[in-house]
Amino acid sequence: MERLVALWCPGLSEEGPRGEEVRAFDRLLALVRERCPFVEPIRRGVAVFPARAPSRFFGGEEAVVAMVREDLASLCQAQGTALHVGIADGLFAALCAAKADVIVPTGTTQAFLRDLPITSLRRSELAVLCQRLGLYRLGQFADLPHDRVLERFGTDGAHCHRVARGEEGDLVGIRDPSIHQRLANLYEAPPASVQPTFFGGTSANDERALRAALRVQRRLGASYVQVAREAFGHDPNERAVLVPLGSHAIEQATARRTAPWPGRLPSPSPTLVVETPPPAQLLDDDGNVVRVNVRGLLSRSPTRYVVDGSPHEHRVVAWAGPWPVATRWWEARRFRARLQVVNDASEGLLFGFEHGQWWLLGVYD
């Protein structure tokens, strides 16, 4: 896991009436960027940057922390905020380390996490449940057997369990998902020299394209420019994913999946695949909600649908499916399915049914 320096200014985390905090945070990022260009804001008042290069350059992690404190002293004083700095392996541990103002040496992350309160996971239901069971610390939660956690708390709880054990770098669903990809890219500098193509050499066209792509990367950011990379899946629809240009191995880069559905759905695939599927409702003429029951059939025939974020309701002219997806036995809402829909404008859409409701997965543009 990546070793990160995390900064936290509690006074800048809430936006005041005059919006001063946002501007101050921008200035803070600019100051830190003068020392290390790869600062990533996590949320208001919180930022991280990789620890490896600065600590080598400035002579150790304590030196980096002291330097950051010195750089930001006058800004924090002017804003009337405290500054907390911490270093640890992995984003979750780094943020906890900042809260405690400690540098957690590599290899002691698990021990560090054990003493943290269960509320650090920011899951109120899980925390309440654990406290009722007498588990107040992450260490106690981590000691539970993994399969029992899976059974009792579901996949989200299982993920928190792995984070508590130090096996996963960060929680899900709390931060902007692209942050992990951006962090992964901080460790992969764009290639300094031109990489060879399949035929063992580069042509002038290859170099020209690569140079243009690198210019866009420098202008916008490394994660913005992507190329297709072969993915390893027995699923025909998962055979290509997009990864940032220059990532050296698919295992290291957080590859964005371009096909969230399994190969059982026949071609053609949707040309637009929604990264964060919005919820949607499928209804029949009487306004009843259409669901997929455990036998894999629709409860009613859908005649219209609405997608969250759009005020319009659309009519369903034709539909096909639902196709069941391989289910995970431990999930409370066990059924997952896919449905193709054609609306009255002859647009083709792909919906997925998961967690008891519909989501828009793709558009056949």
Add this chain to the structure above:
Amino acid sequence: MFAFSTPSRPLGARPPLPEQLKERAKPVFSASSRTIDVDPALQTLLPRGAFQRGTTTVLIGPEGSGATSLGISLMAHASSIGHWCGVVGAQDPGVAAMKELGLDVRRVIFVPHPRAGWADAAAELLDGVDVLLLCPPRNVPFGAARRLMARAKERRSVLLVRTTTPTQWPIVPEVTMSLTTSSWQGVGHGDGYLTARRVLVTVHGRRDASQPTERWLWLPSRHGAASMAE
């Protein structure tokens, strides 16, 4: 094998290709030609049967009408014969779908979420690729459109712009394709699955004084790639 893939052995350990294979493996287009070819199945869509280098073609259709599929289909043949291509602003591109339409993704550079930098990204890539598909996020300012069309002309690349309304691109391009009327085949009321879509494309050429032409297209066809539907 994909472009920019890490060699599994150190460079220099790769055995040299036999000379005859090296010759055959070179791109099969000439950089000095004036046109960039499209798939023979789609040639009747374009005035003069191919893209003229340096020109801009605007593809107009609401989201879900197939305009993105059309753009990819027009680019597919070029990518397969060695032209580098770019796709800017197609949020969440379905790479599997693009491969089914015939795109050779080994030579495609994607910038799916350029945000405010979409015009800059497009301008830079026009330097490096021969065909660029741009999906601008909203109405394009006059200056940006003019700059991009001029860049395409200067670099002799082909610019394809996918818009959702006729006014989104403010300058009349060399070719305009509007997608109207489409019908999907294969779905009923719970049965079947989406197999093919029939789309009506209306093509205007700026230079031609003649009437716009209408063409029916399978997009995609039952076999995956696009083809004429007459």
